[in-house]
Amino acid sequence: MNTDLEYKYRINAGAAVELVPYRVAVLLTDYQPFCMYHAETPIHAVRKTHLCPACTADLTKAFRLIADNWTGLQDGLARAGRAASSERVGGSTDPSIGPLPINTDVSDAMGLARSAVWSTVGQLIQDRPDLRLPEDHSTDVLADWIARRHIDYLASHPAREHLAAVFATVADAARAVQHQAYQCAPVEVEMKHSHCHQFTDDPAGGRTPCPGQLVGILLPSGRQVVECSADPLHRIPADAWFQIQARRAPRPARTMNTLKRKYLRRT
Ligand SMILES: [Zn+2]
Numbered sequence: 001m002n003t004d005l006e007y008k009y010r011i012n013a014g015a016a017v018e019l020v021p022y023r024v025a026v027l028l029t030d031y032q033p034f035c036m037y038h039a040e041t042p043i044h045a046v047r048k049t050h051l052c053p054a055c056t057a058d059l060t061k062a063f064r065l066i067a068d069n070w071t072g073l074q075d076g077l078a079r080a081g082r083a084a085s086s087e088r089v090g091g092s093t094d095p096s097i098g099p100l101p102i103n104t105d106v107s108d109a110m111g112l113a114r115s116a117v118w119s120t121v122g123q124l125i126q127d128r129p130d131l132r133l134p135e136d137h138s139t140d141v142l143a144d145w146i147a148r149r150h151i152d153y154l155a156s157h158p159a160r161e162h163l164a165a166v167f168a169t170v171a172d173a174a175r176a177v178q179h180q181a182y183q184c185a186p187v188e189v190e191m192k193h194s195h196c197h198q199f200t201d202d203p204a205g206g207r208t209p210c211p212g213q214l215v216g217i218l219l220p221s222g223r224q225v226v227e228c229s230a231d232p233l234h235r236i237p238a239d240a241w242f243q244i245q246a247r248r249a250p251r252p253a254r255t256m257n258t259l260k261r262k263y264l265r266r267t
């Protein structure tokens with residue numbers, strides 16, 4: 001274990017103040033019986049933590065929100081087909097590619113989340129240098145890792161001010177992420193006469209018409225797709241769907257022309 005990395009906590013030992021690593025500090029921590037929030041109406045804390053069950057759940061939920069909405073935000077980052085800001089550029093460092101137009105509100109929310117998650121992980125690895133981080137250091141993977149495995153570590157942290165700082169920044173970031181995810185959510189457009197034309201293979205070996213209804217979806221990237229309510233694999237780009245519809249629709253003039261071409265050539 002690389003002990004140089006270990007953060008040291010100040011612990012009062014009689015008249016003296018001692019500096020001890022996390023693993024010692026956590027054993028010496030004097031936990032209060034009540035949750036560190038709700039000052040007016042004290043609520044019992046979970047044993048050997050600073051938080052009540054509701055606050056523990058809220059802290060978990062904040063990390064969860066960041067993990068669960070990350071992909072949606074990444075989709076919403078590109079602001080295709082809309083006025084783009086050239087002030088901020090995307091991740092590319094290749095000058096020949098030039099600035100990538102991105103949605104700065106989304107990138108701000110992602111920035112908040114990234115720094116909240118990373119500062120939590122940063123302290124965690126100084127407290128527990130023995131810990132192995134997930135291979136993938138993406139913000140969503142780390143947020144998920146904390147939500148699943150390290151909420152107890154945060155809730156029982158020897159420095160209450162660290163827990164308070166993490167709670168505040170992660171809750172802020174989660175709010176921003178959730179707000180932007182809502183803004184970025186695909187817009188669904190209901191379509192008339194839109195039953196799915198695909199077939200589903202039933203176990204008996206037959207093919208039955210899919211019972212699903214089609215919904216037009218405008219993705220945050222500006223791309224349009226048509227998706228089936230029964231089977232997401234019955235998804236096609238909207239322009240292809242409209243072409244199919246145009247071909248299906250009875251168009252007398254077009255049909256006549258086709259027939260004409262077909263038969264006139266032969267005579
Ligand atoms: Zn509480």
Ligand SMILES: [Zn+2]
Binds near residue numbers: 229
């Ligand atoms: Zn279908």
